[in-house]
Amino acid sequence: GQQLNQSPQSMFIQEGEDVSMNCTSSSIFNTWLWYKQDPGEGPVLLIALYKAGELTSNGRLTAQFGTTRKDSFLNISASIPSDVGIYFCAGRPYSGGSNYKLTFGKGTLLTVNP
Amino acid sequence: NAGVTQTPKFQVLKTGQSMTLQCAQDMNHNSMYWYRQDPGMGLRLIYYSASEGTTDKGEVPNGYNVSRLNKREFSLRLESAAPSQTSVYFCASTSGNNQPQHFGDGTRLSIL
Numbered sequence: 001g002q003q004l005n006q007s008p009q010s011m012f013i014q015e016g017e018d019v020s021m022n023c024t025s026s027s028i029f030n031t032w033l034w035y036k037q038d039p040g041e042g043p044v045l046l047i048a049l050y051k052a053g054e055l056t057s058n059g060r061l062t063a064q065f066g067t068t069r070k071d072s073f074l075n076i077s078a079s080i081p082s083d084v085g086i087y088f089c090a091g092r093p094y095s096g097g098s099n100y101k102l103t104f105g106k107g108t109l110l111t112v113n114p
Numbered sequence: 115n116a117g118v119t120q121t122p123k124f125q126v127l128k129t130g131q132s133m134t135l136q137c138a139q140d141m142n143h144n145s146m147y148w149y150r151q152d153p154g155m156g157l158r159l160i161y162y163s164a165s166e167g168t169t170d171k172g173e174v175p176n177g178y179n180v181s182r183l184n185k186r187e188f189s190l191r192l193e194s195a196a197p198s199q200t201s202v203y204f205c206a207s208t209s210g211n212n213q214p215q216h217f218g219d220g221t222r223l224s225i226l
Contacts (some may be wrong), residue, residue: 007150030212031195031212033214033215035217040219041220041221042118042204042206042217042218042219043157043204043217045214045215045216045219048214050212060196088156090215092212100145100164100208101159101162101172102159102163102215104156104157104158106154106157
């Protein structure tokens, strides 16, 4: 099946630093989503992207849909301790028709040192 | 404002026991999904229901069955639990085929 390569697998940063993570695919996607998962909870949607080149912000978070439609990145500016968690990318492969399934990356574990 | 509700939150089973995990959404969503999450594996799709009355296999369906009881509810059944099915199970729903999925808080299942 489809594979998404998410990197890095983990990051340890100091409070106040900026963070960048990305996902790449070998095939074209028509939707990119970024989720955050806190311990003991389900993933929560952060940002949804629907067009190649689209750049969308949600507070200190910014995500972009790559122009090749095969990648996406998420930036977090001025990190704070509550940014700790696992960040997942997810994408919907282009299929030419209805596609109800998402493909998920394996996640980036973010640790923020106060 | 419940969203997606999963029950139970925790469960311990013995090998060979059966169990049904329940999921309900109050967002009038058409599509519902069951995933399992294992360390280092991300989220893997078990089964999904694109609309009421339909179900389809995902990436890892073996050992599971599902029922889309109505538009709100989508249950996952383990007929004969195995230790390899120890995992965290998430239910999700979406309003349409190009819309984000919304997740429940998960069921943590241990099989001894």
